[in-house]
């Protein structure tokens with residue numbers, strides 16, 4: 377199965393991606409984690425991406441596409457992937473589609489973790505601390521939520537029109553969200569081509 381997760385910052389996207397990857401025996405590929413690793417390792421990509429990530433802005437498409445190409449291609453040959461954090465814009469989705477379709481790597485399902493704006497803010501306040509990520513501070517989190525709403529939510533229409541969008545209510549306890557996501561995905565698994 378080749379799927380991607382769409383969810384705002386604080387929606388639990390990373391946590392759900394891990395559970396889903398384990399359940400379906402597919403690879404979890406997180407663009408954010410790959411970028412953070414490049415930044416820690418101070419690679420050329422890491423140096424170019426660092427400021428964008430620190431501000432909560434999207435890094436330029438070329439950088440993200442470069443670091444994802446190999447892992448996505450490899451995972452597609454080995455049962456599939458759950459992509460966590462990519463694509464973030466309709467432009468990225470269109471570019472990725474053009475590359476992936478010839479590789480047999482194109483996305484089959486987009487899963488949307490729907491968490492309302494107010495709930496995201498409430499979670500942020502409740503936590504009152506950071507996860508050790510430099511982009512997890514309150515002002516940067518606010519900006520990341522804005523970026524999601526402006527640039528990433530148009531993806532929902534994009535995938536809905538292609539009839540591969542599944543929506544799950546993400547404003548519930550983690551285990552309930554996982555169970556609902558897996559149930560939805562199991563339902564459509566037999567229809568995937």
Ligand code: AMP
Pocket residue numbers: 385407408409411428429430432433434435436437440460461462463464468511520
């Ligand atoms: P995440 O771990 O998915 O929340 O991503 C953390 C940060 O990495 C984002 O705020 C962006 O700066 C950057 N990033 C991750 N994925 C992408 C992407 N697909 N396009 C552009 N920037 C990204």
